[in-house]
Amino acid sequence: MHRLDDIDRALLARLRDDGRASVSSLAADLHVARGTAQTRLNRLVSDGVIRRFTIELDPEHEKQIVRAVCLVELHGTTTKAVAQVLRRIPEVVEMHATNGSWDIVATLSATSLGELDRALVELRGVRGVVRTETSILLRTL
Numbered sequence: 001m002h003r004l005d006d007i008d009r010a011l012l013a014r015l016r017d018d019g020r021a022s023v024s025s026l027a028a029d030l031h032v033a034r035g036t037a038q039t040r041l042n043r044l045v046s047d048g049v050i051r052r053f054t055i056e057l058d059p060e061h062e063k064q065i066v067r068a069v070c071l072v073e074l075h076g077t078t079t080k081a082v083a084q085v086l087r088r089i090p091e092v093v094e095m096h097a098t099n100g101s102w103d104i105v106a107t108l109s110a111t112s113l114g115e116l117d118r119a120l121v122e123l124r125g126v127r128g129v130v131r132t133e134t135s136i137l138l139r140t141l
Contacts (some may be wrong), residue, residue: 008049012044067110073103079103
């Protein structure tokens with residue numbers, strides 16, 4: 001993996017502020033040629049430093065979203081196989097392996113309680129899932 005220099009760090013900081021910034025505006029902000037900015041951006045993506053581009057929703061829209069944390073206990077050593085299946089459930093937005101009684105912590109996001117329920121039924125039906133415990137997130141503190 002390539003070490004990040006000042007230009008890389010500045011590019012990442014600028015993208016954190018505006019992930020939709022054009023390569024031309026990034027180049028201008030960083031005082032480098034457009035080709036340099038594009039090459040740096042491509043390398044950061046290909047090296048896995050930038051894993052994905054995403055969006056931040058308006059808080060008013062977020063109020064319409066139902067979010068939950070689901071703790072998942074698995075049978076045996078099925079973590080990898082179960083995680084592959086869970087990634088296909090659109091409402092599963094994050095997954096983390098953990099220790100203790102629970103093997104996976106999944107964050108879900110749905111447009112309604114009905115959609116959340118459907119996703120949880122699907123999640124619980126995955127082969128290797130033994131038990132789950134879900135908490136709906138009521139508000140952010």
